[in-house]
Amino acid sequence: MQTVKLAIAGFGTVGTGLARIIEENKDVIFARCGKKFSITSVLVRDLNKQRDYFPGPDVKFTNDLDEFTSSPDVDIVVELMGGTTVAKDIVTKALEAGKHVVTANKHLLAEHGIELFEIAAKNNVGLYYESSVAGGIPIIQSIKESLAANRIKSIVGILNGTANYILSEMSTNGLEFDTALEQATRLGYAEADPTFDIEGIDAAHKVVVLTRIAYGKDYPLAKLPVEGITRIEGQDIRFAREFGYRIKLIGQVRDVGGKLEAGVFPALVKYTLLLARVGGNYNAIRVEGNAVGPAFFHGQGAGSLPTGSAVLADIMALSKTDTPDNTGFCNAPIEKADILAPEFATSEYYFRFSVMDKAGVMAALSKCLAEHNISIAQAVQKGNPDDKEIPVVFTTHKASTKDVNSALAEIDKMPFITRKTLSMRILKG
Amino acid sequence: MQTVKLAIAGFGTVGTGLARIIEENKDVIFARCGKKFSITSVLVRDLNKQRDYFPGPDVKFTNDLDEFTSSPDVDIVVELMGGTTVAKDIVTKALEAGKHVVTANKHLLAEHGIELFEIAAKNNVGLYYESSVAGGIPIIQSIKESLAANRIKSIVGILNGTANYILSEMSTNGLEFDTALEQATRLGYAEADPTFDIEGIDAAHKVVVLTRIAYGKDYPLAKLPVEGITRIEGQDIRFAREFGYRIKLIGQVRDVGGKLEAGVFPALVKYTLLLARVGGNYNAIRVEGNAVGPAFFHGQGAGSLPTGSAVLADIMALSKTDTPDNTGFCNAPIEKADILAPEFATSEYYFRFSVMDKAGVMAALSKCLAEHNISIAQAVQKGNPDDKEIPVVFTTHKASTKDVNSALAEIDKMPFITRKTLSMRILKG
Structure with missing residues (x-):
């Protein structure tokens, strides 16, 4: 029986969820893959912070980055800190030390993914990121494996739960934007600084990640047209409804005659489409392939256990393979996308x-x-x-x-x- | 560059779709997995039948079962004939000859899956079946890999497109059952003998397959409570609507205090649920895991290209692995389910x-x-x-x-x- 040793950087919502699932579901996890998973060390900012959940007495908590990254007793490093500075450092060092990495960090992947994939390839290790897009929804694995025989025509998604919650509240309860945002913040659905969510930036990170896995092409974040939801008013929601639409923040990429058209924008979605029915803080993605037709995925796009479920799926997958496939295009380098000029x-x-x-x-x-x-x-x-x-x-x-x-x-x-x-x-x- | 050689038993709708995708998408398939796929032989009943699509001059068509199964020049055998007699023979012989098998045959798996998985394990080969449930929707792979860290609480699905088409027509266009069935037959959505579809038997096969992959347990087909849609009348559709429901043929399995409750039955589904919105001949499945929460999948449950897409995903997966995981419980034998007595x-x-x-x-x-x-x-x-x-x-x-x-x-x-x-x-x- 093999035990896979995990080092976790960041022990907030997702890290805690991951640790809980490892403990609470260990019997079914063992039956499924024949492996045990054990957390050896956890990197946190504040060692004295009160925590709801502790992953057992043998787990070493540290706030020392060097101590964390230099530990030899690790098979997979799990990066759940967010941001692009310390996180990048940790991921880079882990890959260079020949360790697999699992990350939920779409921002890091959108900005530095290409570089990190190259480092991973050089060291023949995995860099997996199912949890970086749409939380618990298995969209990365599905595009990479299950829809791998398809030429992807388009991906259209509701990729940010906070924005969707705000728009849903405006629609269902007649709130104006500011009130809905305030409510989202109070309920913990929006962060203290909600800019990334309401300005479409978080969704943009996810579009860049999805574009790579679907097309094997890099659409640079800086070139992506991005528009948020801050200018939408209650009256727009009502007009849309009159015409038979719901307003949703959409992340999209599609193949237009061989060029990629991508972007993040609020849109009126016909009420008959499943995408229009995505309520509250849920996420959903419609992938259209030239063989499979339209495939639609819906689920929790964030949260402790749903995101932890996706992180652990990556960990289990990496524990079983000698030939990790990070980009979904193991036989083709990720090249610059041929972009359809937004105009x-x-x-x-x-x-x-x-x-x-x-x-x-x-x-x-x-x-x-x-x-x-x-x-x-x-x-x-x-x-x-x-x-x-x-x-x-x-x-x-x-x-x-x-x-x-x-x-x-x-x-x-x-x-x-x-x-x-x-x-x-x-x-x- | 490696070429993977395929022998296909049955060249109807799905076989034709598979051959077309292999040809039309070969560049993206090669970029994704670094392999080429070539059909070497095809088993058909009638060599003289007019066919819409031929997979190239090098493909050997035969109607001789012995010739087909004894060909050494094959890596993966693809069984697309249906039925449980000749198909069982072909699958058994292929597995015993050390060849991987991909099948879309839920009937065969429901009746003889346990035996076939044992033969596959003994010979250390793959027996994959993504296409056997819900056509193009990647539900097997998702449960096996992406949701592998979860304890599955329930699976609720619309698993038969023909039955859903009939119910949708009764609902949308006010048809009675017989007229809707007639229309489905005329349009090719229902087979000449629609018994398996309208009596819930096809959905029952899929519930048995889903139960195994989700719980690692065998719920014998013979014990599954199964009820079809033939007694539903236009008035039931209208009453349901008045109360806020749509009538759907449901396949379900859930964990009730450690026992499995499963069955196929028509049900009134609350109109606010995504399952109620599944129209025409689409399929959909909601999986609830104790970590991921509810995850919902929707897509084409049948058809040439969607099912071909799922078959080819299995072929590509098998071409990449030395340790196929057929049951999703590689570390536990599939045992008899502890069944909650239906009453x-x-x-x-x-x-x-x-x-x-x-x-x-x-x-x-x-x-x-x-x-x-x-x-x-x-x-x-x-x-x-x-x-x-x-x-x-x-x-x-x-x-x-x-x-x-x-x-x-x-x-x-x-x-x-x-x-x-x-x-x-x-x-x-």
Whole structure:
């Protein structure tokens, strides 16, 4: 009987969950893979912090980075600290010391993944990261193994539970953005600094990771178009509903004639799609392959035990293999993606114009859109004659981002416009 | 560069799909796993049959079983014939000859899986079967690998696309069962003999396979309670809708205090659940683990390319490993399941009584249910005074199958009952 020794960097929510699963499910884990897993050391910032769960008396807690990384008595290093500085150092040293690494750190992978995969390859060790995208949902393994025979046409996901919780609360309980964010923070769904979640940055990290595993290509984070949910108002949620849509923060990558189009953006999702039904802080991903068709995955995108479940799946997988496959393209180097310039992306759109209620407004808006090849599908104007500002909402047929950008730049300079126009893509299928 | 040689038994829908994917996606397959896959021989019944797709001039077509099985020039045998006679023979011979086997045959696995796994283990070869359950949805791999750290609490699935298509048509287009079945047959969604699909037998095979991979236990097919959809009428679909449910054919296994409760039955599924949203001939499965929580998978449960995608995933996985894991419990033998006797299962229920419209009917029904510890949640009676038969529908709080069976046996003997009462379980979460 073999015992696999684990060193864990970071013992917060996920680390604690991992330790609990190792203890509570050890019989089924042993039956499944014939191995025992034992935590030998844990790196923490504060040795004196009160903790809900301790993984047994034999586990050495340390706050000394050198002591942690130099321990020879380790098979797999588990990085659960987050961030890109100390975490990068720990992962690099572990790989160079010939140890497998399991990480939940999408930020690190998005920024430095290519470099880290190279170090792992040089040392013939695994760098696994199932938990870095969509928590407990087995999306990395599924794309890497189960859908490996497919040419991936697109991946569309709800990849950030905090943003989805906020949008769901706005939709279900009629809250405005600020109130919903406040509530998410109070309930512990949003971090003290929610920037990464609400500005789409966390989802962007995940899109970069998904793009690599699906296409074997690197779409640099810095080039990814990213838009958050902070400009969405209660009225947008209600307009969307009237038209038969729910607003979701979407992370997407798709193959458009051999080029990759990727991005993070809020979108109106047709209510009949399963993606529109993803509530609260859940995550979901739809992968479309040229053989499998659309495959949809839904589950807990974060949290102690769900993320711990994904971390442990990686640990168990690495404990069984002599030939780890980190990128899913073991026979091809990860090369720079051939990127579809964002302005050439096409989509149906939702525009909410904020205007003064004057004669000729609708005509001016329609004329400008038509001049930029944008064809209107539906239009709604609301409000009372006394309102200082009223919303005019259009949905459009397919238009290019370029045309949309130039039309809206022109419109936003028109004298009757009271605030910057909000535009969102529409996803129907 | 290594070429993996495949022999395919059966070249119908799935075999053709597999051959097409191998050809059309060969570049991405090679990039992903560094191997080429080549079909060397194909076993068919009729050599002269017109075929839509031929896998190249080097492929030897034969209708001679001995010639097919004795060919030494094969790494993996792919069994896509279905049935349990010739297919069993082919799989057994291949395993005994030290060849890996990939099969889509849930019927064979449900009936003879234990024996075949033993032969595979003795010969240290793989017997993989991702495509046997839910077509393209990667449920076997996900339970075996990605959720391996979990104690599985339950699996609830829509596992038969034909039955789901029929129920969806009854629900969406108001068809009665016979018309919907006729339409499914005409469109090729149902086979000439649809018994396995509409009587729940095909779903039962899949429940046996899922139970093994999730729990490492054998729930004998012969002991599984199985009920099909043939008694469901348009009025049941409409009543269910009124109460906020959709009717689905469910395959289920769950851990009830250490015993396994499993079965196939039509059920009313709360409309808010993703399972209720599974339309047409799609499949879906919800797995609940004690760490991951609920994970939901949705996709094409059948068809040429989706099933081919799953078959090829198994082939690619086997081509990479020296230690195939067939059962997901490589360190524990598959033992007989400790079964919860079906009469002790508990559930909320839907009853549709067919009665003559007489005074005292409602009182007699309610009294009998109360005497059997069945508590009523909602009740509806419809119909006109002139009707010879009217439906009375109750939904109940949790009741045991035993109590339900004895209550309904008693009620069905009452003089005002015109036809056997229809009962279905209710799934709310």
